[in-house]
Amino acid sequence: MAVSSGGGGVLRPLAADGSPTGPPERAADLAAEIAARERAQPPRWVWSAGRLHYPRLLRAGVRISQCHDLELVESLLLGHAARHGEPRSLAAAYARVRGVAVPDDVPDAGPAAQPSLFDATGAGTAAEPGTGSAAAAAEDIDAVVAVHRDQVRRIAAAEHPGRMALLAAAESAGGLIAAEMAHHGLPWRADVHDRLLTDLLGPRPGGGGRHGVGLRPRRLQALADEVVAAFDGRPVNPDSPAQIVRAFRSAGVTVASARSSVLRDVDHPAVAPLLEYKELARLHAAHGWAWLDTWVRDGRFRPEYIVGGVVSGRWATRGGGALQIPKVLRRAVVADPGWVLVVADAAQLEPRVLAALAGDEAFAAAAAHGDLYAALADAFGGARDKAKIALLSAMYGGATGDAISLLGVLRQRFPAAAGYVEAAARAGEAGRVVRSRLGRTCPPPSPTWRERVSGPSGGAVARSRGRFTRNFVVQASAADWALALLAVARRRLADLASPAPAAERPHLVFFQHDELIVHTPKEHADAVVAAVRAAATEAGQLVFGPTPVVFPLEIAVVDCYADAK
C-alpha cells in the first residue's frame, strides 16, 4: 500500500510488482486510516521514509507491522550500483526515474527540526517535491508509486535478487525500529548518573547554574594541579596534547604523543595524575552533566539513530553518542519498577560470520560450537588465544609479531576462510567494490585514489584499501545478520504480547552492532528471552541459508544494564 502525506494523506493499493491495483484514495486523517488498516489486515506500507513519517504515527499511538522505506532502499540500490552518496530522497529518486534534474538531499537538522508531515491536512497546493521541507509536506503519491516500481525492478536486477529483497526489507524494518527505540527511549536514571559523576569528579561545578560552565570539577582540578606540580610548576593544560608533549620534553622525556597508551610506559611523576585526569576528563566532557541535561528527559535517553549510517550497514547516531556510552555509566540504565532488561549479545559474531560466508567446512564445524576460539585451538597447538589472534588478524588485515605465523597456520588449516578475506583484500587493492552477504556494497575508491596508488607510497595506499574491503565483507555481513536479528525479534516480540496495550508490552530500546536490549514487564521476560533466541537462529537461516554455523546469544535478564556482564 503506497502512502503519501500530500493533501492530508493519500493511499494507493499496489500489487507485489508495484503496479497500482486501484485509484488513489484521499484520507483526511492519515494516522487513523493507517491504524484502521493495521487492525484489519496489515499491509506493507510503501512510503518515502520512516524517518519522516513514523515518529508522528508513534506519538499518535499507531504501530505499523512492515514497510518499504524508499529512501533507505534507494541508498542500498545506489550503493549496489557503486553510486554511493548520490541524493536518495523520494524527490531525487523520482527525478532520476523521470530523467529530470536531481535535487540535492535536504540536510537533516535532527528531530526537533522535522516538519510534522501529518499536520499537512488541507495543504492543497502540491509543490514540486524536493525543494525543502515545505515540498516534503505535500508529497506526491505518484512519486511514491513510481519510485517503488523502479526499486522493485532494480532489486530484481541485482546480483542476488532474493538477498537484496531481504536486505531492503530488513533495512526498512530497521527504519521502523530506530523510530520506535527513539520513541520509547532507553530507561536512564538521571539520579544514578549524577551520583556517579559526583563520586568520581566531585560536586557539579557552580551548582548547575551557568556560572559553573567552564569550571573544572573539584577532582579534575586537583589532578590538574598535581600534574603541574609534577612538572615543577610549569604551567600545562592537561587537555592539550601538544602542551603535554612539550612539558615532558622539557623534563627530559621524549614521548611520541600524549596518548594514554604511550604515557603508561613513561616513568615520570606526572604520568599517574595525568592518566587519571584524562580518563575522568573524558567522562566529564562526553557524558557529564551537560550530556545529562541535553539527552535525558523523563527517565529516558532518546538518541537519534541513523539507520545504515555506516557504509558497512551498522547504525550510527547523531548526538548523544549512544554507541559510545562508557561502561561505567551502564549503572544508570535501570528498568522501570516491575520491568526488567533483557540484554542479548551475539558471541564472537564476526568470526562466525566469516565461517558462514566462506563455507569452509573445517572452520564452520568449529563455529558450530559455543566457543569458536576454543574449538579452533587445536589447530593452533591448543592455544585459544592464538586462534583468536589469527582470526582477528585475518579479518582486520594486521599481521605483526606472532600473528604472521599464526596467519600461516590459518591459511593451511582453513584455506577457504583465509581465502575469502584475502580475495576481498585483493579486490580492494585493485580498486574494485565488494559486497556483504545480502548485497550491501562498499564505496568505490575516490576519484584521486588511482593516481595515489601509482604515485609514491602507492603500495601503502592500495594496502590500506585492501584492509578496508577485507574487513568490510565481514563487518557488513555481520551487520546484515544483526539487522535481520533485530527485524525478526521485533516481529516475534509483537506476536508474544499483542493483545496487551502498548504501554505493557516488551519494547526494543537499544541496539549496538551485535547487542540489543529489550525493556519488558517482568512477566514476559522468559518469553522475550525465547523470542530473541529464536530470532538469532532465524536470522542465521535467512541471511546465510543452510549452514552448520550457529549464532549463540549471551542473554542476561537484569534490573540494571551494568549487571549484564
Place this chain on the structure above:
DNA sequence: AATGTTGGCGCG
C-alpha cells in the same frame, strides 16, 4: 567569530 582539522578516546 565562525568553520575546519587534529589528537585523543569511548564503543563494537
Place this chain on the structure above:
DNA sequence: AAAGCGCGCCAACATT
C-alpha cells in the same frame, strides 16, 4: 595487551 577494521564526540588548535 595490542594489533588490524568501523564509527562520534570533545577540546585544542589552525585557518578563514
